[in-house]
Amino acid sequence: MKFNDGFWLLKDGVKPYFGLQVTQVKQDRDGYSLQVATKPIRHRGDTLGGPLLGVRVHSPSEGIIGVKIDHFKHLDPTPSIPLFPDDKAISKVSFSKSPASADTSVLSAGSVSVEITENPYTLTFKSPSGRVLTSAGYKHQALYDIPYKWTIGSAANSSCLAQDISSNPNKGNSTPEMVRYIHSELNISPGELVYGLGEQFGAFVKNGQAVSIWNRDGGTSSEQAYKCVPFYITNRNYGVFINHPGEVEVEVGSEKVSRVGVSVAGESLEYFVIYGDTPLEILEKYTRLTGRPALLPAWTFGLWLSTSFLTNYDSKTVSGFLQGMKDRHCPVRVFHLDCFWMKQYEWCSFTFDPDNFPDPKSYLSELKQTYGVKICVWINPYISQISPIFEEGVKGGFFIKRKDGTPWQWDLWQPGLAVVDFTNPAASKWYLDKLESLIALGVDTFKTDFGERIPHVDVVYHDGSDPMRMHNAYAVIYNELVFNLLKKHFGEGEAVLFARSAHAGGQRFPVHWGGDCESTFEAMAETLRGGLSLTLSGFAFSSHDIGGFEGRPPPEIYHRWVAFGLFSSHSRLHGSHTYRVPWEYGEEAAKYMAKFVATKHRLMPYLYNLAIHAHLTGHPIQRAMFLEFIQDRTTHHLDRQYMFGPSLLVAPVFVPENEESEYYLPAGRWTSFFHPERTLIGPVWVKEKVPIDEIPVWVKPNTILCLGPEGTGRPDYDLDKGIEVRLYEVDEGETVTTEIPSGKGETIAGSISVERKDGEIRVGVEGSVELAAIAVHIHGVSVKEIVGGTKTGQGNVVSVEKGARDIVIKL
Known part of the structure; x- marks a missing residue:
C-alpha cells in the first residue's frame, strides 16, 4: 500500500500516527515489550489521548529477531501461520545497554542483534561483526487511516465495502470512510537486492516492484501468483518473514526507493528478521521457523x-x-x-x-x-452444483457459507460451484x-x-x-x-x-x-x-x-x-x-x-x-546462482540459469536454434557434463549456438558426482550399487567427500571420500556402497595405474574391482 504522494507529502486524506518515542521498556525472558507514543511526550498532559503502539521485540530462535506491532489488543485471530511445526522454539537471548547511550537497549539472539533507541524510536539490526543489516528508522513504523478510495485494487477494499454494507444495510452502495492499516519499513542499502515473495513471474530482482501477497489464479504472465509467500531474502545476509496469512502489501523500493514497506489492513503486524552467514543458512533458519519440506519417494x-x-x-x-x-x-x-x-x-x-x-x-x-x-x-476443492455429491455437501453444511446461511457459489470454472469448508x-x-x-x-x-x-467477501467459515x-x-x-x-x-x-x-x-x-x-x-x-x-x-x-x-x-x-x-x-x-x-x-x-x-x-x-x-535443512534443489556464489556480484542478477544442487550449473536455451545462447560461469575450471573433454575457466560469459538435442550443463570444480548404472529404466533403484564416480577438477591437496543414499527414506548407505596428493588420487568407500567405475576429469592429467581396479582404455575411465574399499589412482 502506498500512503505517500512523493517522499514528503501524504496522499489526500491520509492520517498517519507514527511511532515516535518509547515511553516504557519492559524486559522479560525472551525480549522487550515497548510502549511507543505516536506524538511527542513532553509532559504528563501529552499522555492523554491518541494512539499508543505496543511493540514486542523478541527472539524465538538463534539468529532470528521478531517485531510485533499492535494497536488495539484482541485475542489472536484465526487462522495463523504455524511456527516451528516440526521443531521446538528455543530462544537464547542476552540483554544489554549500548555503551554509547543509556536510552538504547540491545537484544542479541546469537548471530544477530537489534538496538532499540527510545527517543527517537528506531530499530537497528546488526550482524555479529556489528555491520548494520537493515533498520527501521524514525517514522518507519506507523498506524495509518487511509481514505477508502486509495485502497482500490487491494483485497481489503472489497472486504471493507462488504462489511460496511452488511452492518449498515440502509447505506446502499456507500463506502466506508477510512480503512485502518499497520505499516512498517526497513531500509535498503546501496547495492542491496531483494528476492523471493513466493512464486513471482515478473523481474527476478524485486527492487522497484509492488507485490501483493494474495493468491490468485492469473497464469504466469502477470503480476498475479498462485503461491504468494510473505518472505523475502536479500544479498545482505538477512531475510524477512512477515507473519501474516492475509493480504500483505509489499513495496520493494517502489514507494520510497530505499525502503521495503510492508502493510496490512488491521491492527497488528509481525515480522522476523533472519540472519545468516550465507543465503542457504537464512533459508535453513526460515524453514525451521515455518517447516521443512517432506522427504519425497x-x-x-x-x-x-x-x-x-x-x-x-x-x-x-x-x-x-x-x-x-x-x-x-x-x-x-x-x-x-x-x-x-x-x-x-x-x-x-x-x-x-x-x-x-x-x-x-x-x-x-x-x-x-x-x-x-x-x-x-x-x-480440487470445488464442487459443481451438477455434481452428484453436491446435495450431500449442502445437507451436511460442508461448504463455505454466505452470511445468510446459504452456500457461497459462483459460475467461474464450474456451474454453481461451492467451496469445501475445511x-x-x-x-x-x-x-x-x-x-x-x-x-x-x-x-x-x-x-x-x-x-x-477463495472467497473473502460476505462469507462465514464453520470455525469463525x-x-x-x-x-x-x-x-x-x-x-x-x-x-x-x-x-x-x-x-x-x-x-x-x-x-x-x-x-x-x-x-x-x-x-x-x-x-x-x-x-x-x-x-x-x-x-x-x-x-x-x-x-x-x-x-x-x-x-x-x-x-x-x-x-x-x-x-x-x-x-x-x-x-x-x-x-x-x-x-x-x-x-x-x-x-x-x-x-x-x-x-x-x-x-x-x-x-x-x-x-x-x-x-x-x-x-x-x-x-x-x-x-x-530446507536447502532447495534448484538454486538461484547467488545462493552458491554470493561473493560473485554478477550472479546476483542471473535468472536464466541455475544451480541444480551445489555441483551442476544448468543453462536452459531460450532462443531459436540459429541464435546464440548466453550464460555465465563463475570462477574456476568448469567441465561440460555431456562433453567432459571440454573445459572453460571462469569467470566468463559464454555465447554459443546450442544443438537442438543438448542443454548446457557444467560441473563445478572439486566435485564428486555419483551416477547410477545405465539402463535402470526408472529412478527408484538401489542407489548405492553399480555407481560410477566422476571426479571433476579435484585440486592438489584437497579432500572431498559425498554421501550416497540408499534411496529408501533418509537412510545413507555410505560415503565416498577423495583425496588428491603427491600425484595420486585416493578413493575411500564406506558402508554398503559398491562402485563400478571411476572417471577422472582433471585438466591435463592422465591415469597411469590403478590399485583396486583396471584401466579400461577409454580415456581416464577405470573399472573398479567388486567390493574394493580403498582405491589408489596413480596419475
Whole structure:
C-alpha cells in the first residue's frame, strides 16, 4: 500500500500516527515489550489521548529477531501461520545497554542483534561483526487511516465495502470512510537486492516492484501468483518473514526507493528478521521457523505424463500413450489423468466417467502391472452444483457459507460451484472419504489443483475464521489434509502431491508446479523466474508444464523445454489442447527425450541425496546462482540459469536454434557434463549456438558426482550399487567427500571420500556402497595405474574391482 504522494507529502486524506518515542521498556525472558507514543511526550498532559503502539521485540530462535506491532489488543485471530511445526522454539537471548547511550537497549539472539533507541524510536539490526543489516528508522513504523478510495485494487477494499454494507444495510452502495492499516519499513542499502515473495513471474530482482501477497489464479504472465509467500531474502545476509496469512502489501523500493514497506489492513503486524552467514543458512533458519519440506519417494523423480486437459482420452488412448513411451525408451513413472477422468460439468464428483472407464479398478491395476507406473488423478476443492455429491455437501453444511446461511457459489470454472469448508471437521472427513475410495481403486497420488480463488467477501467459515486471513491459508490447509491422508495410507516418505497453490509453510507438502503458462520462450523464462523465486521462499522442489500449458508448442520450444524440464527437480509433460507425448513433435523428439530421461535416472544418487538434505535443512534443489556464489556480484542478477544442487550449473536455451545462447560461469575450471573433454575457466560469459538435442550443463570444480548404472529404466533403484564416480577438477591437496543414499527414506548407505596428493588420487568407500567405475576429469592429467581396479582404455575411465574399499589412482 502506498500512503505517500512523493517522499514528503501524504496522499489526500491520509492520517498517519507514527511511532515516535518509547515511553516504557519492559524486559522479560525472551525480549522487550515497548510502549511507543505516536506524538511527542513532553509532559504528563501529552499522555492523554491518541494512539499508543505496543511493540514486542523478541527472539524465538538463534539468529532470528521478531517485531510485533499492535494497536488495539484482541485475542489472536484465526487462522495463523504455524511456527516451528516440526521443531521446538528455543530462544537464547542476552540483554544489554549500548555503551554509547543509556536510552538504547540491545537484544542479541546469537548471530544477530537489534538496538532499540527510545527517543527517537528506531530499530537497528546488526550482524555479529556489528555491520548494520537493515533498520527501521524514525517514522518507519506507523498506524495509518487511509481514505477508502486509495485502497482500490487491494483485497481489503472489497472486504471493507462488504462489511460496511452488511452492518449498515440502509447505506446502499456507500463506502466506508477510512480503512485502518499497520505499516512498517526497513531500509535498503546501496547495492542491496531483494528476492523471493513466493512464486513471482515478473523481474527476478524485486527492487522497484509492488507485490501483493494474495493468491490468485492469473497464469504466469502477470503480476498475479498462485503461491504468494510473505518472505523475502536479500544479498545482505538477512531475510524477512512477515507473519501474516492475509493480504500483505509489499513495496520493494517502489514507494520510497530505499525502503521495503510492508502493510496490512488491521491492527497488528509481525515480522522476523533472519540472519545468516550465507543465503542457504537464512533459508535453513526460515524453514525451521515455518517447516521443512517432506522427504519425497524416489519414484517421484521419474517422468510424469499427463493426459492433458482438453484432449480426448479413454482407456485405449491412455494405454497407447504408455506403450508408445515405453517403445521409445522414455519410460513413464507416474501417469496422471487430468480433469476429464470425471464427467464434464461434474467436477468434482470423485467418480470415474463410466463411459470412458467402465471398470476403473481393474483398468488401473492393469496399467500399473503392465507399465510399472504410479497413478495420479486431478482433484480440487470445488464442487459443481451438477455434481452428484453436491446435495450431500449442502445437507451436511460442508461448504463455505454466505452470511445468510446459504452456500457461497459462483459460475467461474464450474456451474454453481461451492467451496469445501475445511475448517469444518465433518466436511474434511467427507472430502477425505471420497479420496479414500479413489485410493482403494489404485490411485497413488493427487494433483491438488486450484485453491487460489477463495472467497473473502460476505462469507462465514464453520470455525469463525477471518475470511481475509483464510484466503491464502486455505491452500496450505487443503494440501496438508490431502498430504496427510496419503502419508497415512502409504507411510512416511511415500506421500507426494502435485499442487498449484501455496503460502508460507506450504513447502511441507510438496511438489508444487508453476501453473498455466503459454508455449513460448518468454513463458519458459517466466516459469524459471517463478521457480527460482519460489525456491528462494522456502520451497525445495519445483516443477512446471513441460512444453507450456496453453496451445501447442512449436517443436523447437518443445525440445528446449523437455531438456529444461528434465533438469528440474520434478518433470511432468502436460498441456491444454494437445498431447505432450514426444512423437507428436516428430520421432527425433523421442530420441532427445530418451537421452535426458536416462540422464536423470543416472543422476539419482546425487538428486536423492539433495532431497534428503532439503528435508533436513530446507536447502532447495534448484538454486538461484547467488545462493552458491554470493561473493560473485554478477550472479546476483542471473535468472536464466541455475544451480541444480551445489555441483551442476544448468543453462536452459531460450532462443531459436540459429541464435546464440548466453550464460555465465563463475570462477574456476568448469567441465561440460555431456562433453567432459571440454573445459572453460571462469569467470566468463559464454555465447554459443546450442544443438537442438543438448542443454548446457557444467560441473563445478572439486566435485564428486555419483551416477547410477545405465539402463535402470526408472529412478527408484538401489542407489548405492553399480555407481560410477566422476571426479571433476579435484585440486592438489584437497579432500572431498559425498554421501550416497540408499534411496529408501533418509537412510545413507555410505560415503565416498577423495583425496588428491603427491600425484595420486585416493578413493575411500564406506558402508554398503559398491562402485563400478571411476572417471577422472582433471585438466591435463592422465591415469597411469590403478590399485583396486583396471584401466579400461577409454580415456581416464577405470573399472573398479567388486567390493574394493580403498582405491589408489596413480596419475
